[in-house]
Amino acid sequence: MELLSALNWRYATKKMNGEKVDQNLVDQILEAAYLAPTSSGLQPFQVFVISNEELKEKIKPIAYNQSQITDASHVLVFAAWDNYTEERISTVFTRMVTERNMPEEAVADYKNNLIAMYTPRPAEVNFDHAARQSYIGFGMAIAAAAELKVDATPMEGFVADQLDELLGLREKGLRSTTILTLGYRDAANDWLVNLKKVRTPKEEFLTILD
Numbered sequence: 001m002e003l004l005s006a007l008n009w010r011y012a013t014k015k016m017n018g019e020k021v022d023q024n025l026v027d028q029i030l031e032a033a034y035l036a037p038t039s040s041g042l043q044p045f046q047v048f049v050i051s052n053e054e055l056k057e058k059i060k061p062i063a064y065n066q067s068q069i070t071d072a073s074h075v076l077v078f079a080a081w082d083n084y085t086e087e088r089i090s091t092v093f094t095r096m097v098t099e100r101n102m103p104e105e106a107v108a109d110y111k112n113n114l115i116a117m118y119t120p121r122p123a124e125v126n127f128d129h130a131a132r133q134s135y136i137g138f139g140m141a142i143a144a145a146a147e148l149k150v151d152a153t154p155m156e157g158f159v160a161d162q163l164d165e166l167l168g169l170r171e172k173g174l175r176s177t178t179i180l181t182l183g184y185r186d187a188a189n190d191w192l193v194n195l196k197k198v199r200t201p202k203e204e205f206l207t208i209l210d
């Protein structure tokens with residue numbers, strides 16, 4: 001399977017060379033994140049696509065000065081809904097029935113159950129759930145980048161509150177969850193590039209229940 005060789009090729013790039021990634025490739029990576037499945041199809045996250053050099057310079061200290069932020073071509077910030085609301089959930093279901101040409105009643109029970117289940121919960125619980133959905137898109141983007149031979153660094157190493165402030169995310173009802181830098185490896189200067197990929201032994205990772 002081609003995907004497996006791509007996943008073996010990829011690694012969390014530590015040093016990028018500043019080369020730009022074609023917009024066409026960035027678009028395909030974004031499309032993979034966009035097509036990610038999410039719980040009840042709520043898609044409770046957005047992606048901010050940053051190529052502006054000044055903005056990347058401002059993000060770098062927030063990401064503990066990791067050089068990939070400024071050496072990358074594009075910095076993707078995944079940001080999840082800060083809470084579930086009746087309005088947010090209803091919007092998704094209205095879109096679904098409209099685009100599928102179905103009556104509202106076809107999804108009314110499902111929608112109302114979700115609203116009844118999610119909206120009384122603390123915002124932090126709902127944000128955690130939305131954040132998990134954002135990681136599905138993040139994973140898809142990582143795999144898509146690998147398939148396109150675009151290097152990427154998945155990152156949680158940043159101060160989310162500061163990034164939210166810089167990008168004005170809280171005003172939009174969003175909180176940053178992860179960063180994915182896109183670019184090309186600087187193989188001569190990346191200490192990780194030739195190191196073996198290490199994973200938990202398969203017999204610990206997998207439990208086969210025949």
Ligand SMILES: Cc1cc2nc3c(=O)[nH]c(=O)nc-3n(C[C@H](O)[C@H](O)[C@H](O)COP(=O)(O)O)c2cc1C
Pocket residue numbers: 010011012013014066153154155156157158178197
């Ligand atoms: C959610 C997440 C957060 C990560 N945060 C960082 C980070 O802030 N900086 C970094 O250099 N690598 C980061 N990594 C990379 C991991 O350390 C790396 O994926 C892991 O060691 C496995 O190695 P590989 O990706 O090269 O196969 C992160 C990876 C994930 C999935």
